[in-house]
Amino acid sequence: MQSRAAGNRRAAPMRMILRKLVFYLVTAFAAVTVDFFIPHAMPGNPVEAVLARMQGNVTQATIKSLELSYGIGGHQNILIQYLHFWQKLLHGNLGISTSSYPASVTSVISGALPWTLGLVGTATLISFALGTLLGVLVAWRRGTWLDNLLPVTTFFQAAPYFFIAFLALQLFSSSLGWFPSVGAYTQGTEFPGWNGAYIVDVLHHAVLPAVTIVVCSAAGWIVGTRNVMLTTMDEDYVLIAQAKGLSRRRVIWYAARNAVLPSVSGFSLAVGFVVSGALLTEIVFSYPGLGWILLQAVGNRDYPLLQGIFLIITFAVLAANLIADCVYIFLDPRIRQEA
Amino acid sequence: MSVVSADPPDTPDVPVVKRGRVQLPRSPKLLIGLGILVAFLLLAIIGPLIAPFNPSSSLTTTNGVPQAPSAAHWLGTTQVQQDVLSQLLVGGRSTIVVAFVAGAIAAVLSIAIGVTSGYLGGLADDLLSMLANIFLVMPALPLLIVIFGFLPPSGGTNDLLIGLIIAFTGWAWGARVLRAQTLSLRGRDYVVSAQIIGERTWRIIGWEIVPNLLPIIASSFLFTVLYGVGTYTALAFLGLVNTEHWSWGAIMFWAQASSAQVSGYWWWYIPAGLAVALLGTSLALLNFGIDEFINPRLRAAGLTRRRARQAGQARPPKRFVLGLTPVVRAASSDGKPL
Numbered sequence: 125m126q127s128r129a130a131g132n133r134r135a136a137p138m139r140m141i142l143r144k145l146v147f148y149l150v151t152a153f154a155a156v157t158v159d160f161f162i163p164h165a166m167p168g169n170p171v172e173a174v175l176a177r178m179q180g181n182v183t184q185a186t187i188k189s190l191e192l193s194y195g196i197g198g199h200q201n202i203l204i205q206y207l208h209f210w211q212k213l214l215h216g217n218l219g220i221s222t223s224s225y226p227a228s229v230t231s232v233i234s235g236a237l238p239w240t241l242g243l244v245g246t247a248t249l250i251s252f253a254l255g256t257l258l259g260v261l262v263a264w265r266r267g268t269w270l271d272n273l274l275p276v277t278t279f280f281q282a283a284p285y286f287f288i289a290f291l292a293l294q295l296f297s298s299s300l301g302w303f304p305s306v307g308a309y310t311q312g313t314e315f316p317g318w319n320g321a322y323i324v325d326v327l328h329h330a331v332l333p334a335v336t337i338v339v340c341s342a343a344g345w346i347v348g349t350r351n352v353m354l355t356t357m358d359e360d361y362v363l364i365a366q367a368k369g370l371s372r373r374r375v376i377w378y379a380a381r382n383a384v385l386p387s388v389s390g391f392s393l394a395v396g397f398v399v400s401g402a403l404l405t406e407i408v409f410s411y412p413g414l415g416w417i418l419l420q421a422v423g424n425r426d427y428p429l430l431q432g433i434f435l436i437i438t439f440a441v442l443a444a445n446l447i448a449d450c451v452y453i454f455l456d457p458r459i460r461q462e463a
Numbered sequence: 464m465s466v467v468s469a470d471p472p473d474t475p476d477v478p479v480v481k482r483g484r485v486q487l488p489r490s491p492k493l494l495i496g497l498g499i500l501v502a503f504l505l506l507a508i509i510g511p512l513i514a515p516f517n518p519s520s521s522l523t524t525t526n527g528v529p530q531a532p533s534a535a536h537w538l539g540t541t542q543v544q545q546d547v548l549s550q551l552l553v554g555g556r557s558t559i560v561v562a563f564v565a566g567a568i569a570a571v572l573s574i575a576i577g578v579t580s581g582y583l584g585g586l587a588d589d590l591l592s593m594l595a596n597i598f599l600v601m602p603a604l605p606l607l608i609v610i611f612g613f614l615p616p617s618g619g620t621n622d623l624l625i626g627l628i629i630a631f632t633g634w635a636w637g638a639r640v641l642r643a644q645t646l647s648l649r650g651r652d653y654v655v656s657a658q659i660i661g662e663r664t665w666r667i668i669g670w671e672i673v674p675n676l677l678p679i680i681a682s683s684f685l686f687t688v689l690y691g692v693g694t695y696t697a698l699a700f701l702g703l704v705n706t707e708h709w710s711w712g713a714i715m716f717w718a719q720a721s722s723a724q725v726s727g728y729w730w731w732y733i734p735a736g737l738a739v740a741l742l743g744t745s746l747a748l749l750n751f752g753i754d755e756f757i758n759p760r761l762r763a764a765g766l767t768r769r770r771a772r773q774a775g776q777a778r779p780p781k782r783f784v785l786g787l788t789p790v791v792r793a794a795s796s797d798g799k800p801l
Binding site: 147148150151154155158159162163275278279281282283284286287290291293294297299305306351392393396397399400403404407408418419422423425427430431433434437438441442445 | 593596597599600601602603604605606608609610612613636689693696697700701702703715718719723725727729732733736737739740741742743744746747748751754
């Protein structure tokens with residue numbers, strides 16, 4: 125009996141993760157379904173709808189790629205088309221880009237994805253770590269000048285990412301000339317391979333976009349962590365820890381560990397916003413990631429590419445969610461007990 | 464409503480329950496936020512009327528060079544001699560209308576779905592929560608980009624339609640918060656007694672539960688308006704809404720399309736960006752005010768030594784110590800406002 129209970133306890137995290145996984149699979153399924161049905165919800169078949177929106181700027185290549193992307197002329201039964209859509213998707217086929225025909229959507233996206241993953245992934249992690257630490261600090265030092273940080277963060281939280289990007293570009297690139305303004309590496313040269321100079325060049329180009337993303341997204345973590353920390357600091361166990369005469373640093377650590385938990389679970393909700401803001405930041409800096417090709421897709425009315433980007437971003441966000449959930453289950457023993 | 468507590472003395476910060484009405488705390492955050500918001504609402508009403516120029520009329524007398532601010536054009540011009548101030552004034556109405564329409568529709572959706580699922584429980588709760596969670600984790604902006612990409616061109620100028628579509632992606636957070644709060648209210652005595660009396664379910668939800676959720680509803684409404692401002696601006700900035708339909712995002716779309724940020728034409732994009740940020744800040748400040756109203760601990764945390772003394776603490780602590788939130792007597796004497 126006892127060993128079985130112990131076994132259950134050990135299996136509980138796995139079961140939680142499995143449940144989360146099923147939820148994200150359902151969400152991914154919903155996203156794919158929505159992605160398929162939006163073009164079909166518009167009047168006419170998708171090819172006609174797209175052609176109508178292009179207002180005459182249609183080449184033979186466009187029509188060809190549209191037919192390849194949406195099925196020939198879209199005359200088949202909608203359910204069969206839907207199944208075809210899934211079949212193609214599972215083979216990694218997201219259709220043909222109309223603006224860079226005959227390149228496939230998959231190849232266009234895979235050219236841009238590494239830049240976005242590198243920039244946005246790093247910036248998000250830095251911002252989470254920095255914001256959480258600052259939040260703990262602001263709560264700990266309440267009543268001091270640090271409280272003045274809050275109105276500032278409110279402003280950065282409310283300002284659009286791309287506006288802060290505009291300002292950063294104007295100030296640190298146009299006026300001061302400290303950082304380059306365009307792209308992810310110095311243009312016009314052949315790819316020199318991953319040598320030291322190239323890496324420094326790439327990092328130099330990434331500083332401004334990354335700082336913009338960190339400044340805009342850290343504000344949310346600061347306020348969130350501060351509020352939870354204030355509530356946690358009133359818990360009895362913190363009072364007892366203090367009454368026992370533990371060092372201040374130790375007490376803060378006990379409180380902070382628990383105050384950070386809601387931030388981790390909130391991470392999954394915030395990551396969608398952060399990624400969206402980061403894509404807009406890329407546009408301002410002409411950073412060759414997903415945001416930049418998204419702008420191109422909007423400008424060229426490249427619908428298969430738009431839909432492909434939506435799916436890729438959604439899948440990436442869901443994956444980030446799953447990872448955050450796993451970390452949370454690992455961090456919080458209460459969750460493991462409840463399962 | 465909650466019971467009137469032992470009458471707190473003369474402190475202004477206390478929400479006092481008087482004849483069933485809740486008086487909001489007069490915190491500076493709330494007042495500043497409200498002030499800015501009212502100013503923007505006035506701007507939305509009179510902005511298009513006082514705009515000195517037609518925001519779309521263009522000239523090419525300066526060979527496509529944007530002009531810096533001058534007496535004739537207080538905020539300068541775009542590269543085709545459009546007056547930026549006029550664009551800002553006209554664009555404010557669209558931005559604010561879209562945001563508030565989105566907030567209002569999303570509030571209705573989140574009350575309907577969140578409160579229903581929290582109150583009913585069981586299978587209905589499971590399904591509705593699942594729906595809310597799916598909308599919560601699906602990144603909204605990429606989804607909106609696809610929807611707006613396929614919208615017929617005429618849809619790009621209809622503020623109500625834009626607000627409706629944004630609301631469709633923005634209700635889930637409110638629904639989740641309201642559901643959680645409804646779960647905690649469901650078992651309270653007054654709800655149970657209403658059930659025993661035999662009130663109908665919809666009457667209990669509408670008359671017993673929803674009034675007690677008002678602070679949370681207000682908070683999630685403001686949150687969604689904030690979301691609406693940001694999202695609409697982002698969509699317009701991407702050029703997905705008709706770019707001749709003036710909004711603050713559209714101004715920034717044209718600035719970006721002309722590389723104003725690289726060429727140093729700051730007057731072109733800074734006013735619009737600042738307007739978005741200020742409007743957002745005012746909404747966030749209002750939200751903080753409501754948060755402090757709901758959670759007294761946050762309120763006490765904002766006390767400075769001077770204000771603590773004013774509030775009647777004879778010897779305010781030199782530095783607030785862990786585990787000892789200096790809850791002022793008055794601030795602690797209000798019951799739960801819910």
